[in-house]
Every structure is written in C-alpha cells, then in structure tokens.
Amino acid sequence: MRLAIELARRALAIPGAGEVGCVIVKNGEVVADGFNESELTIDPTAHAEIVAIRKAARKWNDINLCRATLYCTLQPCGMCSMACIWANIGRIVYGASRKDVNSIYFELRHFNTADLICDAFRNDLEVISGVLADQCSKLYVKPHEAVPPNKLEGDTVH
Numbered sequence: 001m002r003l004a005i006e007l008a009r010r011a012l013a014i015p016g017a018g019e020v021g022c023v024i025v026k027n028g029e030v031v032a033d034g035f036n037e038s039e040l041t042i043d044p045t046a047h048a049e050i051v052a053i054r055k056a057a058r059k060w061n062d063i064n065l066c067r068a069t070l071y072c073t074l075q076p077c078g079m080c081s082m083a084c085i086w087a088n089i090g091r092i093v094y095g096a097s098r099k100d101v102n103s104i105y106f107e108l109r110h111f112n113t114a115d116l117i118c119d120a121f122r123n124d125l126e127v128i129s130g131v132l133a134d135q136c137s138k139l140y141v142k143p144h145e146a147v148p149p150n151k152l153e154g155d156t157v158h
C-alpha cells in the first residue's frame with residue numbers, strides 16, 4: 001500500500017494524471033502498478049486498477065491474474081471491481097473508502113462496490129478496506145470540502 005500511495009503522490013505532479021495508485025502483488029513480488037491515466041490518455045477506462053491489470057496481463061501474457069492481490073489507495077469503483085472479478089484477482093486491499101472522500105470520485109448514486117463483489121458470481125474474492133486509510137484519504141478532497149475547479153466533472157486539460 002505504501003507503494004500505491006507513492007504512485008498516487010507521483011501522479012499528482014504529472015499534468016493529466018489522477019491521484020489514485022494501484023499495485024498488483026503475487027507471491028510477495030510486485031507484478032504491475034499504475035495510476036489513473038484517464039485524462040492523460042483520453043481514456044475514461046484508464047483508472048489505476050485497470051492500468052495495473054492491463055500491465056500484469058501483458059507481462060504474464062495471460063488474462064488470468066491467478067488470484068493476485070490488488071492494492072489501491074481508493075476503494076475501487078464499479079468498473080474496476082468488475083475488472084478484478086474478470087481478471088481473477090484474489091484479494092482487493094484498499095485504503096480510503098467511499099465515505100472518506102468527496103463524492104466526485106465515485107458514481108453519482110450510492111453504490112457500494114463491496115456489495116457488488118459479494119453479490120457477484122465470485123465468493124472467493126476477499127476485500128480488505130481501511131489499510132493506511134488516513135494516509136490514503138489525505139490524497140483526496142474530503143466529503144465536506146469544496147471541490148477545486150480542476151477536479152470538477154467535465155474539466156479538461158488543453
């Protein structure tokens with residue numbers, strides 16, 4: 001998780017990158033990592049988790065990530081949760097939860113991705129929340145804070 005936090009901090013310094021860090025680990029080794037590249041690559045699916053999953057799959061030349069562990073600084077969204085299910089991630093470990101951050105980081109309506117995973121067709125995907133949550137949540141706008149103009153929906157970098 002410390003590596004994921006470091007990635008998220010690095011992303012803050014890159015114009016167009018998003019402050020979400022992700023690391024995929026298998027057998028104690030880092031397989032792949034990523035940060036949010038959506039605006040950087042003009043790809044709405046380029047969340048940190050998706051970036052890391054794609055790298056791991058290419059590295060192993062296999063779409064089955066063999067129950068690897070995915071660490072992420074922020075609770076995965078619905079898209080990334082489903083990607084973990086399809087990639088056969090065995091464990092998701094995240095830091096800041098939806099309740100710890102401003103709603104700009106998530107789908108508009110209440111949607112708990114932990115429930116999605118529990119209700120999905122895999123019952124062997126472990127989810128651990130709140131790991132280094134204080135450090136992770138410092139990366140994001142808080143629920144009660146005003147949203148900076150550069151974080152508003154529809155903002156683009158020209």
Ligand SMILES: [Zn+2]
Nearest residue numbers: 047076077080
């Ligand atoms: Zn996501």
